Amino acid sequence: MRVHRTREHGCDQDGTVLIIVLWIxxxxxxxxxxxxxxxxxxLRAADxxxxxxxxxxxVDGAARxxxxxxxHTDQPGVMPDPLTYQRESVAVGDARFWFLGRDYKTxxxxxxxxYFGLIxxxxxxxxxxxxVDMLTLLPRMTPELAAxxxxxxxxxSDVTENGAEDETYLRRNPPYHCKNAKFESIEExxxxxxxxxxxxxxxxxxxxxxxxxxxxxxPTTLPxxxxxxxxxxxxxxxxxxxxxxxxxxxxxxxxxxxxxAGAGQRLAPILQEKLGSxxxxxxxxxxxxxxxxxxxxxxxxxxxxxxxxxxxxRSGMTANEFSQIETNLTASAGNYExxxxxxxxxxxxxLTCIPGxxxxxxxxxxxxxxxxPDKLNTVSWVAEVLDxxxxxxxxxxxxxxxxxxxxxxxxxxxYGRGYRRTRFVIDTxxxxxxxxxxxxxxxxxxxxxxxxxxxxxxxxxxQNQR
Numbered sequence: 001m002r003v004h005r006t007r008e009h010g011c012d013q014d015g016t017v018l019i020i021v022l023w024i025x026x027x028x029x030x031x032x033x034x035x036x037x038x039x040x041x042x043l044r045a046a047d048x049x050x051x052x053x054x055x056x057x058x059v060d061g062a063a064r065x066x067x068x069x070x071x072h073t074d075q076p077g078v079m080p081d082p083l084t085y086q087r088e089s090v091a092v093g094d095a096r097f098w099f100l101g102r103d104y105k106t107x108x109x110x111x112x113x114x115y116f117g118l119i120x121x122x123x124x125x126x127x128x129x130x131x132v133d134m135l136t137l138l139p140r141m142t143p144e145l146a147a148x149x150x151x152x153x154x155x156x157s158d159v160t161e162n163g164a165e166d167e168t169y170l171r172r173n174p175p176y177h178c179k180n181a182k183f184e185s186i187e188e189x190x191x192x193x194x195x196x197x198x199x200x201x202x203x204x205x206x207x208x209x210x211x212x213x214x215x216x217x218x219p220t221t222l223p224x225x226x227x228x229x230x231x232x233x234x235x236x237x238x239x240x241x242x243x244x245x246x247x248x249x250x251x252x253x254x255x256x257x258x259x260x261a262g263a264g265q266r267l268a269p270i271l272q273e274k275l276g277s278x279x280x281x282x283x284x285x286x287x288x289x290x291x292x293x294x295x296x297x298x299x300x301x302x303x304x305x306x307x308x309x310x311x312x313x314r315s316g317m318t319a320n321e322f323s324q325i326e327t328n329l330t331a332s333a334g335n336y337e338x339x340x341x342x343x344x345x346x347x348x349x350x351l352t353c354i355p356g357x358x359x360x361x362x363x364x365x366x367x368x369x370x371x372x373p374d375k376l377n378t379v380s381w382v383a384e385v386l387d388x389x390x391x392x393x394x395x396x397x398x399x400x401x402x403x404x405x406x407x408x409x410x411x412x413x414x415y416g417r418g419y420r421r422t423r424f425v426i427d428t429x430x431x432x433x434x435x436x437x438x439x440x441x442x443x444x445x446x447x448x449x450x451x452x453x454x455x456x457x458x459x460x461x462x463q464n465q466r
Contacts, residue, residue, distance in 0.1 A: 051095075051413025057422040058095035058249070058411035063424045063435060065090075066099070066118060066407035070426055070433045076250060077327065077401035077428075078377075079345055082117035089452075094414035099407055100421075100447055102209050104345040105370060114449045115211045121425065122342035122402040124240040125350050127189070128153055128182045129339030129374055131158065134397075137353040138238050140202055144194035145235070152179050152192055164193035183241045185437065188457045198224070202234030208447035209233070238350055242404040242436065244338040246429040255330040258311050259303045267328075272326040277420075283315055305331050307395030312380050312389060323378040327401070336429070340399035344369060344376045356393030361386060401431040416456035421447055 067076050069085045087099040093380035101117035125134065132246045135146035147163030157180065159165045165178045167190075176191070189195050201207070203215045203225040211231040214220075218227040226232070247255045256266045264284050271280035305311045308329045312322045330337065341350060343365065351362035368385045375381045379400035383391045421444065446453060 015252070022418050026396040037228070048417055051415065051418030052420065053418070054093060054095040054410045054413030055097075055411040055418040056091040058413075059420050059422045060096045062090070062097040062099070062409040062411065063407060063422075065427055066405070066409075066424065067433045067435065069118075070428050077245075079120050079402050079405070080118065082250060088116040089116075092296040092411075095411055095418075096393060097409055097411040098448060098452075100208055100410050101408065104347065112211060112449060113451055114208060114447070119406040119408060120342060120345045120402045121240045121366050121406055122243040122340065122399065123345040123347065123350065124238055124421060125341065125353055126241060126243045126339035127186065127239045128241055130353070134355070137359075138201050138235055138447050139232070139349050140234050142194055142199065145189075145192060145199060148192040149183075149196055150191070151238070155180055168193050178217050185439070186236055186239055187439070189236070189239075200234045200239070202232050204231060204233045204237065204448050207236060207441065208444075208449070209237070210447075210449045213450065220320045238240075238347065238402075242406075242427070243340065243342075244336045244368060244403075244429060245340060245401060245403055247332060247334065248337055249327065250431055253328075256328055257330050257333055258283055258305050258308070259331055260333070263303075267325075270325055270328050275321055277323070283317055283321075286342075289323065306392070307331050307398070307400060308447050309382060309395030310392045313383050313395075317380075319378060319380040319384075320368040321378045326378050326380075331396075337399075339397075341397055342400065342402045343379060343382055343398045345402065346401055354394050356386065356395075357391040361390065403427065408441075412456065415460045419446065 021312065048176070061381075063088075069080055073080045082101070087101070088094050089098060098117055099116050101115050101119050101122075103115040103117075104120065106124055111281075125138065127135070132146050132150050135141055135149055136143055138146075143162045144164075147160040150160045151163040151165050154160075157165050157178070159167075164276075169176050169178055174452065179188070179191075183189075189200060197205070201223065204222055205223050206212070207230070211229070214215070215225050215226055215231065216229060218225060247257075249255065256263055256270070258267070268280055268284060273282055275283070275319060302314075308326065308331055311329065311331065312326075316321075341354060348362045348366050351357050351365055352359045354362075357365065364385050368381065369376055372381065375384075377400070379398055382394065382398065405426050405428070407426060408421070409424065410419075410421045412419050417443065421441045423437075423439045423441050424435050426433050427436045441447075
């Protein structure tokens with residue numbers, strides 16, 4: 001009996017040990033699985049960080065490439081032909097980048113597939129120079145926001161009709177003062193009275209110029225849209241703070257101000273070199289400057305001229321003749337002319353805001369430039385579309401050149417991960433192009449449209465199957 005009890009007691013001990021061993025084994029397996037899963041997550045996180053670093057490096061490389069493209073353009077002041085540089089799915093190691101742009105040749109924004117290329121800042125309305133009447137004509141703009149823009153940028157504290165000064169902004173939480181100085185970025189508009197998200201962003205909250213699925217589904221998802229299959233952007237699509245032209249040529253020569261005394265004498269040798277002495281005499285005679293080198297208001301021209309376009313209209317020159325001297329001329333006495341709109345690239349919505357053009361003539365201008373792309377080397381073509389009085393009225397607001405561009409760079413790392421988006425503004429008005437502004441837009445979400453996303457997903461799938 002004692003032997004039996006001993007064996008029975010030994011069996012009990014063995015069972016207890018077995019249970020303990022099993023619990024220990026389960027604990028060890030759990031710990032192993034936990035650390036294995038943690039290692040897997042860490043590995044994936046590290047891989048995503050590598051992809052994000054690749055994308056960031058690609059963004060910086062794209063910005064340098066854009067500066068290079070603008071520094072080596074054949075025609076300074078003319079928007080580079082998008083076919084002359086790489087702009088879509090450009091490989092940088094394992095990363096890729098895109099220049100997210102706008103197609104100024106089409107009257108309506110693209111609907112599904114993004115347009116790729118650099119963006120002309122002079123195609124937009126400059127909120128530092130536009131009048132309240134011009135601003136009011138922008139899509140979605142309200143009289144209150146237009147007046148608030150004027151009050152924000154002017155130096156006084158007088159309230160414009162429908163506008164806002166300190167008394168409005170100091171009541172906000174937290175309170176702040178009206179700036180009473182020029183806008184430094186269009187993002188400042190979010191501080192203005194009357195600037196709600198629908199007005200600023202419209203149906204395009206990610207500012208990519210593409211009708212994404214959530215922007216065409218009515219009230220189902222944000223933003224609220226009318227589900228008409230057409231993208232209706234907000235005010236931010238049409239405005240800038242970065243458009244200006246230098247009154248000094250790249251070689252350091254001052255442009256001829258056609259309104260200054262002696263302008264005829266300065267212009268005479270340029271006309272003689274380009275068009276010959278006889279034709280130079282005829283042009284200066286028509287302009288009231290007399291013969292080159294003397295007579296006629298001490299070598300002046302029969303001004304004043306509010307713009308270079310008005311000088312062309314009144315000079316009797318042909319468009320071909322004018323194209324040879326246009327870059328040598330200015331009607332401004334300052335070092336720069338700020339806020340001129342490039343009539344060759346501006347959208348119909350922006351052209352509508354220009355005095356002398358309006359909603360009735362803006363479609364005529366966009367239709368003409370689509371049909372006559374070979375005539376856009378000078379602003380003189382505007383006089384072929386508009387009547388004389390309208391062309392002269394519009395002249396002070398128009399140019400045929402652009403010197404500031406946006407490179408809206410979107411990039412991904414390997415396997416389409418690490419999404420990054422940064423918008424650069426590049427100024428080419430000086431001898432060397434330089435980046436004047438940089439803003440991270442990654443938080444706005446995917447900007448390349450459905451087609452590119454599906455293409456990236458397919459690329460990842462193909463790589464995983466190898």
